[in-house]
Amino acid sequence: MASIMKSACPLNCWDSCGFHVTVEDDRVIKVDGDPSHPITKGKICGRGRMLEVRTNSSERLTTPLKKVNGEFQQISWNQALDEIALKMKQLKEQVGTTSVLHSHDYANNGILKNLDQRFFNCYGGVTELYGSLCWGAGIEAQKWDFGDAYSHEPQDVINSKNIIIWGRNVARTNMHFYENLLEAKKKGAKLIVIDPLFNATAKIADEHITVKPGLDGLLAAGVIKEILRLGLEDLEFINNSSTGFTDVMELLEGITIEKVSEMTEVPMGKITMLAQVFADKPTATFMGLGLQRYQNGGNTIRFIDALVAVSGNVGIAGGGANYANLQVGQSFDIGNLTLNDRRENHRQFSIMKQAEEILATIDPEIKMIIVTCGNPVTQVPDSSVVQQAFSSVETLVVIDQFMTDTARLADYVLPATTVFEEEDIYYSSMYHHYVNYGPKLVSAPGEAKPDLWIWTQLAERLGFGEDFNFSREEWLNMTLKSLSEKGLTLEMLKEQHTLELPVKPIPWLDRQFKTPSGKFEFTSEHGRLELAVPQESKWRNPELAKKYPYSLLTIHPMRSNHSQNYHLLKKEPKLRVEVSEDIAKKMQLQEDDVVRVWNERGDVRGYLTILSKSHPNTINIDEGIWKKFGGPVNNLTSSGESDNGLGSTLYDCLVNIEKVN
Numbered sequence: 001m002a003s004i005m006k007s008a009c010p011l012n013c014w015d016s017c018g019f020h021v022t023v024e025d026d027r028v029i030k031v032d033g034d035p036s037h038p039i040t041k042g043k044i045c046g047r048g049r050m051l052e053v054r055t056n057s058s059e060r061l062t063t064p065l066k067k068v069n070g071e072f073q074q075i076s077w078n079q080a081l082d083e084i085a086l087k088m089k090q091l092k093e094q095v096g097t098t099s100v101l102h103s104h105d106y107a108n109n110g111i112l113k114n115l116d117q118r119f120f121n122c123y124g125g126v127t128e129l130y131g132s133l134c135w136g137a138g139i140e141a142q143k144w145d146f147g148d149a150y151s152h153e154p155q156d157v158i159n160s161k162n163i164i165i166w167g168r169n170v171a172r173t174n175m176h177f178y179e180n181l182l183e184a185k186k187k188g189a190k191l192i193v194i195d196p197l198f199n200a201t202a203k204i205a206d207e208h209i210t211v212k213p214g215l216d217g218l219l220a221a222g223v224i225k226e227i228l229r230l231g232l233e234d235l236e237f238i239n240n241s242s243t244g245f246t247d248v249m250e251l252l253e254g255i256t257i258e259k260v261s262e263m264t265e266v267p268m269g270k271i272t273m274l275a276q277v278f279a280d281k282p283t284a285t286f287m288g289l290g291l292q293r294y295q296n297g298g299n300t301i302r303f304i305d306a307l308v309a310v311s312g313n314v315g316i317a318g319g320g321a322n323y324a325n326l327q328v329g330q331s332f333d334i335g336n337l338t339l340n341d342r343r344e345n346h347r348q349f350s351i352m353k354q355a356e357e358i359l360a361t362i363d364p365e366i367k368m369i370i371v372t373c374g375n376p377v378t379q380v381p382d383s384s385v386v387q388q389a390f391s392s393v394e395t396l397v398v399i400d401q402f403m404t405d406t407a408r409l410a411d412y413v414l415p416a417t418t419v420f421e422e423e424d425i426y427y428s429s430m431y432h433h434y435v436n437y438g439p440k441l442v443s444a445p446g447e448a449k450p451d452l453w454i455w456t457q458l459a460e461r462l463g464f465g466e467d468f469n470f471s472r473e474e475w476l477n478m479t480l481k482s483l484s485e486k487g488l489t490l491e492m493l494k495e496q497h498t499l500e501l502p503v504k505p506i507p508w509l510d511r512q513f514k515t516p517s518g519k520f521e522f523t524s525e526h527g528r529l530e531l532a533v534p535q536e537s538k539w540r541n542p543e544l545a546k547k548y549p550y551s552l553l554t555i556h557p558m559r560s561n562h563s564q565n566y567h568l569l570k571k572e573p574k575l576r577v578e579v580s581e582d583i584a585k586k587m588q589l590q591e592d593d594v595v596r597v598w599n600e601r602g603d604v605r606g607y608l609t610i611l612s613k614s615h616p617n618t619i620n621i622d623e624g625i626w627k628k629f630g631g632p633v634n635n636l637t638s639s640g641e642s643d644n645g646l647g648s649t650l651y652d653c654l655v656n657i658e659k660v661n
């Protein structure tokens, strides 16, 4: 008999939905929304529903595999674990533990996924990745400005008079916030979308402002200049709760509104309009992650923060510089899981430049890579170098549910469970502040095992089994230690499935910022604001811009979380190259033409789509697509780092395009 069980979405996403999962005969039949979830209210997206297909797919990895003479052979878990442990033991004795690289991303929001860090720390400390392809530049920027990256609770948008969606593809990537926007609009809020693409959120906006990719910081600077010219700044906030404002005034003296308009390609009238809207408080700003994946990404977010501050929209209901909500993750005692003090050695590679580092680093060289919750060959920039690097090491171990483009390169592939096959708790530090519980609902197919089981088995073989000798219950309790003291226990979570975390609904209400000065810092100890432009632009690289005249965005796909669903779609996916109308006209390109997009790093081929109302000279190809379907788009992207060192330059990318026959 079928029964409906509560669970949660594990995907790396803003929304962190509650699920109703139909289970029959130890099999997941259907994934739906949990109507009682306070934020996600019974609605989920196609990616969530597809977790049923992911779980039941006949393409699931079900046994450990070892590559012998270029071919994968099935082997037993004992053989796989013994051989991997032996290799790690030898490397520890002969070369040093940092000859092992742990390459990962955040494909699963389960809190126990952090136990990979404990494993590598107890082993002795390996080479780990720092920075983030996803949101790194913006997080660091907000840490400089506010001391941390905190957002308002989702419902607060109902208090806003004006709402600015700045580079967030809400309708596609953050569907429950889209519902809130519709509600706020009904209550009379004005909605403005600032985005080079006329996306589904722009369709419901009162104003869509297209901007030249990567020029948002300059646009924000122009709006601040207009606010000052019109005398609309919040002097009380500036005088009492900030430092460094004179540096901003000095900087803005060096540029005219005309110049801002010319460079951003935003008409002057729109800049003045934005100044008035920001001053007509409360105005809420919701930044996406797209606009900071540029070399100047840190300055972009800092300038938008500065605009929110100058206009007096910090720490007020209906306002805010909403980017991420790190308060959510900070509620848990993740350090109890990871045991960072156990590592004796430590080395770090930038996540952006991991491939170059693998190829170049000596003392010690990287001998072994273990990949968890990531698909670097598809997702990390400059794919041809990634491919080369991951093929170059003695031993590559990939733990995954499917034979991805990264897994294909591996020496050992270990089959992992999906969300419904293990117990965990799930949250996201991107949007709402509720934690969800996900019990084990069905058995895993074949010999697929949870990541935690794999670490436990390897730990035993490597002599630190006692560090993993805990039950799931005990692990989960470790992460909830502080919350339990506040009355929020695992028992309650298991019973209620969703609990509200005790975070500030409106951050910075008390204006006690976490910066060194305790104030909002226009100028930080890390440096002043700069009027910066993208690396691959006509201003910084005129020769390159002549050869490659178009800006390439590679935004997140509609039907897949990154690379996770392409191989499971009913209709075989095709790589679509979306171009602005002016490009199609200039190059005489028509819908469905086969085109090649290229630059010095590589190329991809795909079918043309013409984008209406998007910014001129702009191309988009959705990210995540597998090699066999024409990808990866990261053949084209660069492995650069943002100005503050912690973010990627995935969208800071110039290309050319041609029709092929």
Ligand SMILES: Nc1nc2c(c(=O)[nH]1)N[C@H]1C(S)=C(S)[C@@H](COP(=O)(O)OP(=O)(O)OC[C@H]3O[C@@H](n4cnc5c(=O)[nH]c(N)nc54)[C@H](O)[C@@H]3O)O[C@H]1N2
Residues within 6 Å of the ligand: 012, 013, 014, 047, 134, 135, 166, 167, 168, 169, 170, 172, 173, 174, 194, 195, 196, 197, 199, 211, 212, 213, 214, 215, 216, 287, 288, 289, 290, 291, 553, 554, 555, 556, 557, 558, 559, 560, 561, 562, 651
């Ligand atoms: N369907 C779907 N949803 C997802 C994901 C997915 O893969 N698929 N991934 C999840 C994850 S991990 C993340 S990080 C989030 C990301 O969520 P978003 O930030 O919403 O999405 P991105 O695709 O990263 O960013 C895309 C938006 O930024 C705009 N953009 C790009 N460059 C610029 C610029 O220079 N200026 C401005 N103003 N806008 C710009 C794009 O046109 C696009 O509208 O989505 C999450 N949700």
Ligand SMILES: Nc1nc2c(c(=O)[nH]1)N[C@H]1C(S)=C(S)[C@@H](COP(=O)(O)OP(=O)(O)OC[C@H]3O[C@@H](n4cnc5c(=O)[nH]c(N)nc54)[C@H](O)[C@@H]3O)O[C@H]1N2
Residues within 6 Å of the ligand: 012, 105, 106, 107, 108, 133, 134, 135, 371, 372, 373, 374, 375, 376, 379, 380, 381, 399, 400, 401, 402, 404, 416, 417, 418, 451, 554, 555, 556, 561, 562, 563, 564, 623, 624, 633, 634, 637, 650
């Ligand atoms: N060009 C371009 N590149 C991008 C982006 C972009 O916008 N443009 N976005 C970037 C962003 S924002 C992000 S967050 C990254 C995401 O990059 P990744 O996290 O690497 O991408 P995913 O495809 O979500 O997942 C990686 C793999 O994890 C596996 N997996 C899922 N659950 C589990 C699990 O429980 N255990 C194990 N061991 N494996 C599991 C999946 O099967 C999948 O193969 O991509 C980045 N790359």
Ligand code: SF4
Residues within 6 Å of the ligand: 009, 010, 011, 013, 014, 015, 016, 017, 044, 045, 046, 047, 048, 049, 175, 561
């Ligand atoms: S992918 Fe995001 S929106 Fe879709 S079900 Fe999961 S958490 Fe919800």
Ligand SMILES: [Mo]
Residues within 6 Å of the ligand: 012, 134, 135
């Ligand atoms: Mo992301």
